[in-house]
Amino acid sequence: DGGITQSPKYLFRKEGQNVTLSCEQNLNHDAMYWYRQDPGQGLRLIYYSQIVNDFQKGDIAEGYSVSREKKESFPLTVTSAQKNPTAFYLCASSKEGDFYEQYFGPGTRLTVT
Amino acid sequence: GNSVTQMEGPVTLSEEAFLTINCTYTATGYPSLFWYVQYPGEGLQLLLKATKADDKGSNKGFEATYRKETTSFHLEKGSVQVSDSAVYFCAPSGGSYIPTFGRGTSLIVHP
Numbered sequence: 001d002g003g004i005t006q007s008p009k010y011l012f013r014k015e016g017q018n019v020t021l022s023c024e025q026n027l028n029h030d031a032m033y034w035y036r037q038d039p040g041q042g043l044r045l046i047y048y049s050q051i052v053n054d055f056q057k058g059d060i061a062e063g064y065s066v067s068r069e070k071k072e073s074f075p076l077t078v079t080s081a082q083k084n085p086t087a088f089y090l091c092a093s094s095k096e097g098d099f100y101e102q103y104f105g106p107g108t109r110l111t112v113t
Numbered sequence: 114g115n116s117v118t119q120m121e122g123p124v125t126l127s128e129e130a131f132l133t134i135n136c137t138y139t140a141t142g143y144p145s146l147f148w149y150v151q152y153p154g155e156g157l158q159l160l161l162k163a164t165k166a167d168d169k170g171s172n173k174g175f176e177a178t179y180r181k182e183t184t185s186f187h188l189e190k191g192s193v194q195v196s197d198s199a200v201y202f203c204a205p206s207g208g209s210y211i212p213t214f215g216r217g218t219s220l221i222v223h224p
Contacts, residue, residue: 004156033211042202042216043157058211090156100145100206104156
């Protein structure tokens with residue numbers, strides 16, 4: 001079955017450590033996205049990529065980094081510079097010509113203490 | 114840029130009640146309109162969409178009509194079930210290839 005996988009489901013880290021969240025899709029979609037979701041808030045865009053080897057900052061990119069070396073993979077690194085990293089992180093993808101219809105992964109809940 | 118306003122939740126209903134979740138938007142041009150649903154602990158999934166004025170999107174008993182004159186896309190269901198308990202997001206398309214998500218409206222359905 002085609003879809004998006006995110007791993008792990010739950011992640012715990014100590015403050016000051018960098019952590020990388022995985023996102024893989026086998027939908028052959030060109031575009032991929034990372035969102036952050038906090039309780040009672042909507043989705044906030046961190047980074048997005050419309051093509052391999054290219055990505056753009058979203059609304060809250062500070063303290064995060066990404067890479068897009070392969071079409072099917074878009075990992076997100078939460079660096080120690082991110083002041084409030086504890087959140088639910090969602091990865092999504094969409095196909096060219098239909099960017100607004102997004103397919104989401106199950107999410108990773110990151111807790112930093 | 115685009116913006117979207119959803120009614121605040123939580124919306125609490127008894128099973129078989131009628132549901133309306135209001136959504137209004139501002140956008141340049143003629144956006145496509147989407148409703149996504151997020152079940153507890155999961156990612157979002159597309160519920161329905163409409164791409165032009167007066168179109169009605171429908172899925173799983175939910176409906177929403179693209180009202181250009183009132184810039185609205187209200188979500189309705191005639192008879193909700195406990196399994197409909199989730200957070201619902203309204204999302205108009207935008208000019209930058211990124212949808213604009215509303216803050217989400219939590220629906221709680223009691224047996």
